């Protein structure tokens with residue numbers, strides 16, 4: 302059956318607009334079909350079925366328009382159905398949709414590798430492997446680090462999120478919902494403290510010392526292949542580490558022959574006003590992982606790193622059928638072009654300023670906002686029991702539901718489910734941002 306329900310929906314205007322209950326009758330009908338055909342393990346935050354999208358607006362099958370503060374979890378960073386991405390991918394679809402780079406290579410893959418070498422931190426010689434998903438990028442980063450070092454240990458941080466494959470869910474901090482009941486898990490993964498200034502109150506140097514001492518005592522530096530960090534933690538709650546924390550970890554890794562990996566799957570690709578968030582902290586990771594925003598909505602991920610580390614894997618040791626699909630590569634090249642030609646790094650910075658100013662205003666008004674944090678178009682608020690640092694997850698669900706009913710799509714995050722995160726596309730206008738902040742104000746007032 303073709304999707305006759307969605308065919309009638311036209312391109313959105315740039316405003317939110319609610320014309321039915323949310324979810325509306327057509328979404329509810331689709332939801333019935335979905336419940337019969339799709340397992341409950343896959344759920345949807347807001348079961349309004351989307352028919353079209355453009356810029357910062359999603360339109361559902363009932364014609365409701367949502368202002369999108371999630372961007373499909375930070376994927377459509379340059380905007381939904383960006384014209385240049387659509388044109389490049391459409392053109393590529395007609396020329397070559399698949400050849401398997403490990404069988405028959407093509408230029409797009411090489412071009413994406415060149416662009417990543419140019420735009421990831423550091424001026425050293427770099428090489429890139431392309432895959433499909435973020436979890437695959439993490440898996441391959443670990444493979445390469447192990448082969449290069451001849452060691453097994455993987456160090457990860459509290460509150461980290463690295464994916465849902467066997468290895469990456471074992472590397473992820475939060476058991477529920479990601480890992481609970483899905484074991485046994487691969488071994489040789491060592492978890493240690495992160496920097497979470499709102500809760501630990503530690504300076505970067507003190508937090509780094511804690512992280513490092515724990516690893517030295519519980520594993521020993523000489524058994525570690527890699528330490529993987531998200532420069533700004535994503536699912537964990539947008540924790541921005543204290544100043545000096547990440548450089549201290551990098552220094553320790555370098556001194557001990559440990560590959561320092563930045564998982565920039567959520568924080569990279571212009572999200573924070575730089576190509577990669579690592580740049581804000583003055584770190585130059587050995588390996589940088591990209592995915593989410595890299596191809597404007599098409600599946601693509603990348604492992605970019607020091608040439609000598611990347612070349613440690615033997616010929617044939619890296620690959621995969623779909624990795625670096627030509628259509629995804631064409632879209633990624635268009636994303637890099639758009640970031641440059643539209644000045645989107647600057648736009649991400651401005652969006653950050655507008656959002657942050659608005660969120661700080663709301664913090665003055667509502668004492669359940671304990672913390673406002675983030676960089677660029679990656680901002681969050683942490684909800685607390687007023688007057689304490691205790692997590693307040695009960696309020697979060699109410700805010701998200703209220704906003705959805707008003708046509709604003711908000712995402713949650715945080716180990717304790719008490720963080721509201723904002724990942725607007727860089728196509729979101731100041732008017733749209735302020736409109737969304739107004740709805741958030743109403744949602745907080747209605748609590």
Ligand SMILES: *Cc1c(COP(=O)(O)O)cnc(C)c1O
Nearest residue numbers: 434435436462463464535566567
């Ligand atoms: C989303 C995410 C992943 C996993 O990416 P998938 O494409 O979902 O496999 C890994 N790391 C971080 C930081 C992420 O945000």
